[in-house]
Amino acid sequence: xxxxxxxxxxxxxxxxxxxxxxxxxAIDKLESGQVLKMIATDPGSKPDMEAWARKTGHELLEYQxxxxxxxxxxxKVG
Amino acid sequence: xxxKKNGKMIIMVTHGPEDPERATIPFVMxxxxxxxxxxxxxxxxxxxVMLIRKGCAEHVFAAGFPPLKELMDAYIxxxxxxxxxxxxxxxxxxxxxxxxxxxxxxxxxxxxxxxCAEATxxxxx
Numbered sequence: 001x002x003x004x005x006x007x008x009x010x011x012x013x014x015x016x017x018x019x020x021x022x023x024x025x026a027i028d029k030l031e032s033g034q035v036l037k038m039i040a041t042d043p044g045s046k047p048d049m050e051a052w053a054r055k056t057g058h059e060l061l062e063y064q065x066x067x068x069x070x071x072x073x074x075x076k077v078g
Numbered sequence: 079x080x081x082k083k084n085g086k087m088i089i090m091v092t093h094g095p096e097d098p099e100r101a102t103i104p105f106v107m108x109x110x111x112x113x114x115x116x117x118x119x120x121x122x123x124x125x126x127v128m129l130i131r132k133g134c135a136e137h138v139f140a141a142g143f144p145p146l147k148e149l150m151d152a153y154i155x156x157x158x159x160x161x162x163x164x165x166x167x168x169x170x171x172x173x174x175x176x177x178x179x180x181x182x183x184x185x186x187x188x189x190x191x192x193x194c195a196e197a198t199x200x201x202x203x
Contacts, residue, residue, distance in 0.1 A: 017110035018144055021152055024113040048110075055084050055114040 003073040005037035030076045085198035086117040094128035102140035105149035112156040123163040
């Protein structure tokens with residue numbers, strides 16, 4: 001079943017570290033358990049998002065790649 | 079600065095506008111660390127002190143990274159701390175009251191030593 005995001009954040013064209021910073025700010029505005037869909041084109045965004053989720057404790061529910069777009073579904077934890 | 083939950087990182091900045099890449103990457107790392115709930119102090123020494131003079135960051139661009147001014151604004155907005163080496167600014171005849179952006183604190187070696195000793199990690203650029 002596809003994950004239904006509560007918010008979508010498009011970080012296409014942004015370079016490191018802005019996708020991570022904008023993701024953090026977007027997650028801060030969500031309620032616990034809500035899901036953020038984040039789209040990035042930075043090729044390093046997949047390992048970056050995995051590391052960021054490890055450090056912050058938010059849950060990376062799903063990852064998709066569509067051409068040069070990396071699409072993440074992150075659930076806010078805590 | 080509010081206490082974050084994932085430790086503390088000290089990042090020493092020892093290059094100024096003469097080396098845009100080495101001037102920019104400490105801010106990249108600092109912003110990424112703050113976004114990861116890690117407390118960060120940027121420590122400016124040697125020509126790194128020039129970066130926090132008013133109007134300097136606006137002129138520093140490193141290929142592949144956001145402009146330094148954008149990173150500096152994000153770093154300050156996210157609550158990053160900035161310490162500046164006292165002797166380094168005295169030798170350059172910089173008046174911190176008049177010439178620095180708001181926020182940096184002028185310190186000497188013992189403060190840097192204590193900060194590094196208390197941090198979980200120290201990076202030097």
